[in-house]
Amino acid sequence: MSEARHAHSNQFALLGQRRFAPFFWTQFLGAGNDNLFKFAFTVMVTYQLQLPWLPREQAGLVIGALFILPFVLFSATSGQLADKLDKHWLMRQVKNLEIGIMALAGWGFITTQVPVLLACVFLMGLHSTLFGPVKFAYLPQQLNEQELTGGNGMVEMGTFVAILLGNVAGGLLIASENGARLVALAALGVAVLGRLTAQAIPLTPAIDPGLRINWNPFSETWRNLRLAHQQLAVFRSLLGISWMWFFGAVFLANFPAFARQVLQGNEQVASLLLVVFSIGIGTGSLLCEVLSRRHVEIGLVPLGAIGMSLFAIDLYLASAHLPAQAALLSLGSFLAVAAHWRVLADLCLLALFAGLYSVPMYALIQLRTPPSHRARIMAANNILNALFMIASSLLAGMLFGAGLTIPQLFLAVALANAVVAAYIFLLVPEYLLRFLAFVLSRLVYRFRIVNDEQIPLQGPAILVCNHVSFVDAILLMAASPRPIRFLMDHRIFRMPVLGWLFRLAKAIPIAPQKENPAVYEAAFAEARAVLAEGELVCIFPEGGITRDGQLQPFKGGVMKLLGEGIPVIPMALQNLWGSYFSRIEQGQAMVKPLRRGLFSRVGLQVGTPAKAEGLSPELLREQVATLLHMPG
Known part of the structure; x- marks a missing residue:
């Protein structure tokens, strides 16, 4: 496992390491084969066959529902297997199963046995059910925290590139001469290749x-859901991911019908929609590591939700009133219409923002879930995903039955996404707070952090920092991969916006001891309880925001937090004095909005953790002062 700690320049470097590359290609080929088979089958029943018991407009929904049904039935068992068995052995057995399923599906294609192919859709769902918990539990066992977002981004990107290639291959093969035979051979060949790559996955x-x-x-399903619910941030992240799959399933399941009925294009146009969607979500997944600076940055989640709704709404506007065509358009004819490029741009961008939405949530769950239960928590995630996707199919069918068109369905889901996202972010304020921290540290300031690896990923710690502005706490949120509980001057809670934000962050109000001894003692009692629970606490020992830009004497209250075995981490915010949020205007802040321009450089120096023994307010001040004058 020493290889897992080696630094790498970016997420693509993982493809050169055995701990990641064989696993990546195994899941890539599995996802590609799923979609080659499913899309070829969907196109066949949508364009080539007329079955009275399986209407064309319902075919995608039926196939999608059959595929995800095993996730409901067998995810609980697969999660237990992934925690109990060696992961590399289990992945090889799952690939053996895939070979058998694809052999049966090949016979179903060649003989046009639609019931057999429907059964194989269910069996491939079982294959994915068994593989899912292993896949997400494998990554945190092999990657460290700084690699986790990039690794998840690579997996998400790879999955959707595989979806892209699988759908393109399935659509092109089934539309060609002897298409059924070619699909049968391709699906079996990819399954065999996936088994060969699985052989190289290292012992886990x-x-x-x-x-x-x-x-x-x-x-067991109920037990897993209760287990996940014990950590509310994790459980609500599971709900957030499941909603993303509800949202995405509406689009993915309806692309063939959308291409034929609304865009009036042929099979190649249906394939193009999936290509564009996959490129978008793959791009968004890869952007996560860049935007998060190689940490788990859940501030990207609200940004993703906003983009998903905006571009899904515009997709409705772009497709609701397209002119009728005399015949189905070929790919070239479709691309020759200027209005269709707006449709493609909307699909690409809503998918890109879905990638920004989902990757940080997966990484958060993997990081904050106990290793002993990780696969079972991911199984709970699969169960919820499946339930939401089945609900998506049922609701779409009901709305179609009520007379809604496909563009109207897209609009309804876009509006619902806005409502659900707002509810989740108010229910789990950490997402909203990290989003604001992300905006402040990326768009308002150029925020550079030095030695952020000194902030512990687990266990209690006391963060001690200078106090320069009203946004110090928000910038510190952006620097930490974990939530921080701040001791804040009680008067800040009376401010209209900042007070609401700090209440959301569960900041602990503190008053000067002489002014209100009860609030003072209660603050330190609550902070000690937070540390006892293994969380991070931050205190600004100056007792208030500096009014002259100089580091003030440290008060003695910080000594009340020190405890045996709890590290104290000195920190220093640099270059914030003179900003809009500092008290540079004769002791007043937020007076001149343009006092400092956008993208001003701001820094955070993180010092080496110190033991509580022998510390004093004066010594802590010296350490922070030293950091304050270090080059950023």
Whole structure:
């Protein structure tokens, strides 16, 4: 596992390492084969066959529902298997199963046995159900925190590039001469290739080899959901991811019908929509590491939700009133119409923002879930995803039955996404707060952090920092991969916007001891309780925001937090004096909005953790003062 700690320049460097590359190509080929098979089958029943018991406009929804049904039935069992068994062995067995399923599906294509192919859709769903918990539990076992966002981004990108290639290949092969035979050979060949790459996945020991399997899927499903619910931030992230799949499933399941009925294009146009969608979500997934600076940055999630709704609404506007065509358009004829480029741009951008939305949530769940339960938590995620996707199919069918068109369905989902996102972000304010911290540290300031690896990923710690402006706490949020509980002057809670934000952040109000001894003591009692729970606490020992830009004497209250074994981490914010949020205007802040321009350089120096023994306010002040004058 020493390789897992090696620094790399970017996420693509992981493709040169055995701990990641064979796994990446195994999941890539599996996702590609799923979609080659499903899309070829969908195109066949949409364009080539007329089945009275499977209407064309419902075919995509039926196939999608069949594929995700095993996630509901068997995710609980697959999560237990992933925690109990060696992951590299389990992934190889899943690939063996895929070969058998694709052999059966090949016969179904050649003989046009639609019931057999529907059964294979269910079996490939079972294959993906078994692989899912292993996949997401494997990554945090092999990657460190700084690699986790990039690794998840690579997996998401790879998955959707595989979807892209699988759908293109499936659409082109089934539309060609002897298409069914070619699809059968291709699907079996990809399954065999995936088994060969799985052979190179390194040994990944079982997390809980003594686990007793509960084979009852219903009781185990309920147990997994209760297990996930014990950590509310994780559980609500599971709900957020599941909503993303609800949102995405509406688009993915309806692309063939959307291409034929609304855009009036042929099979190649349907493939193009999936190509554009996959490029968008792959690009968004890769952008996560760049935008998050190689940390788990959940501030990207609200940004993603906003983009998903905006571009889905514009997709409705772009497609609702397209002129009728005399015949189905070829790919070239479709691209020759200027209005169609707006449709493609909307699809690409809504998918890009879906990538920004989903990758940080996956990384957060992997980072904050105990290793002993990680696969079962990811199984709970798959269960919720499946339930939301089934609900998506059922709701879409009901809305179609009520007379809605496909563009109107897209509009309804876009508006629902805005409502759901607002609810989730108010329910889990950490997402909203990290979004504001992300905006402040990327768009308002050029925020550079030095030695951020000194902030511990687990366990309690006391962060001690100078106090320069009203946004110090928000910038410190942006620097930490974990939530921080701040001791804040009680008067700041009376400010209209900042007070609401700090209440959302569960900041702890503190008053000077002489002014209000009860509030003073209660603040330190609450802070000690937070540390006892293994969380981070930040205190500004100057007792208030500087009015002259100089570091003030440290008050003695910080000594009340010190405890045996709890590290104290000195920190210094640089170059904030003189900004709009500092008290440079004769002790007043937020007076001249343009006092400092956008993108002003601001820094944070993080010092080496110190033991509590022997510390004093004066010594801590010296350490912060030293950091304050270090080059950024």
